[in-house]
Amino acid sequence: MDSGWYLQGKEDENFEADYARYIGTKYVVGCANGLDALIWIFRAYVEMGVMQPGDEVIVPANTYIASILAISENGLKPILVEPSIKTYQIDDSKIEAAITERTKAVLIVHLYGQCAYTDKISELCKKYNLKLVEDNAQAHGCKFNGRKTGSLGDAAGHSFYPGKNLGAFGDAGAVTTDDEELAKVVRTVANYGSQKKYIFKYCGRNSRLDEIQAAVLDVKLKRLDEDIALRKKVAKYYIEHITNPDIVTPIVKDWNAHVFHIFTIRCKKRDELQKYLTDNGVQTIIHYPIPPHKQKCYKEWNKLSFPITEQIHEEELSLPMSPVMTEEEAKTVVNLLNRWEN
Numbered sequence: 001m002d003s004g005w006y007l008q009g010k011e012d013e014n015f016e017a018d019y020a021r022y023i024g025t026k027y028v029v030g031c032a033n034g035l036d037a038l039i040w041i042f043r044a045y046v047e048m049g050v051m052q053p054g055d056e057v058i059v060p061a062n063t064y065i066a067s068i069l070a071i072s073e074n075g076l077k078p079i080l081v082e083p084s085i086k087t088y089q090i091d092d093s094k095i096e097a098a099i100t101e102r103t104k105a106v107l108i109v110h111l112y113g114q115c116a117y118t119d120k121i122s123e124l125c126k127k128y129n130l131k132l133v134e135d136n137a138q139a140h141g142c143k144f145n146g147r148k149t150g151s152l153g154d155a156a157g158h159s160f161y162p163g164k165n166l167g168a169f170g171d172a173g174a175v176t177t178d179d180e181e182l183a184k185v186v187r188t189v190a191n192y193g194s195q196k197k198y199i200f201k202y203c204g205r206n207s208r209l210d211e212i213q214a215a216v217l218d219v220k221l222k223r224l225d226e227d228i229a230l231r232k233k234v235a236k237y238y239i240e241h242i243t244n245p246d247i248v249t250p251i252v253k254d255w256n257a258h259v260f261h262i263f264t265i266r267c268k269k270r271d272e273l274q275k276y277l278t279d280n281g282v283q284t285i286i287h288y289p290i291p292p293h294k295q296k297c298y299k300e301w302n303k304l305s306f307p308i309t310e311q312i313h314e315e316e317l318s319l320p321m322s323p324v325m326t327e328e329e330a331k332t333v334v335n336l337l338n339r340w341e342n
C-alpha cells in the first residue's frame, strides 16, 4: 500500500517467479481468477491459430462448471467424457473413443485435489497431436512422479479463490506453461489485448492480478506444503477410522498425488447422511449437486446420459477438511459416521 503501486508491479513479479519455481514451469502469468486463467489458455490457442471456433476439447463430465465454460466461452465445443467411479478423475480408457478430426485438446481436471494425469493420456495427446491442458484449481502442490500438476501438460489454469488450497484475500488466478508464445499471448489478452500502452493487438479484457493479492499469495505459498501435510493427516485419519460399510472413502494410490482440497465420501443415502451430520453439528458440502450436462446453461445436453457422473453427483458428500482441523474434530466426525445406520 505504501508503494502506491497497485497493478503489474514488483509483487506480481515476485509471486510469478516464486510460483514458477514451485510448480516447475518456465512461465507464470497472473490473472483475475481461475475461470479466466482457463479461458485465456484457450483464447490464446485460438489467437495463435492452434484452434478454431467449432473445434472440440475433451473434458471430464463431472467437473466444476468453470472447466467447461472456459471451452464454450471461446466458441470451442466441450466433449464430455465419463470419470472413473474409483478415482473420480477422467477415465483414460474412454478418451480415445471421443477423439474426432476436430479434437484439438484434452482438458484434464485434478478434481478434489487428486492427480488426473496418466501416461496413457499423455500418449494419446501425442498420438493425435492434441494439446494437454490442466485445470489445477484444486490441486496446487499435487505431484505425479515428482513433477507438480500444473507442469505436466502444455498449459495449466490455477485458481486462488480464497477457499482453494492456496487462496488469496479475494479472487486471483494464474496460467503456468513452458510455451513462451502462449505465455505472451495470455498476458496480452488478459490486459486488454495490449502489449504496448494504447496499442491493441487483440480484443482482450481486463483480467489482471492485483498487487495486493500477489503479495498475499507470495506469503501463503511458503506455507502451502505444510498446509497440505496437515490436510493429509486429517485425510489419513478419516480413511483409517471410517469403518461404516455404507460409506465409501477415497482411493489413494499415491499420497503425493492427492492434496485433499476436498475429502469426498460416497453414500447411497447421501441426503439422509448429510441431514444426520447437520443435526449433529457437522457441516458438509456436496461437490457438486447437479452435473454440468443437467444445468440449464447447457440445455442442449440435458437429455444426454452420463451414468457414472450422475451417480457421483447423487452420492458424493464432502467431509470437513482443513489444515487447522484438529484430530479431536476429525474423531467427532468419524464417530458420528461409524454410528450412523441407514
Ligand SMILES: *Cc1c(COP(=O)(O)O)cnc(C)c1O
Binding pocket: 033, 034, 035, 036, 063, 064, 066, 067, 109, 111, 135, 137, 138, 158, 159, 160, 161, 171, 172, 173
Ligand atoms: C474453483 C475452480 C475453478 C475456477 O476458479 P475461480 O477462481 O473460482 O474462477 C476452475 N476449475 C475448478 C475445478 C475449480 O474448482
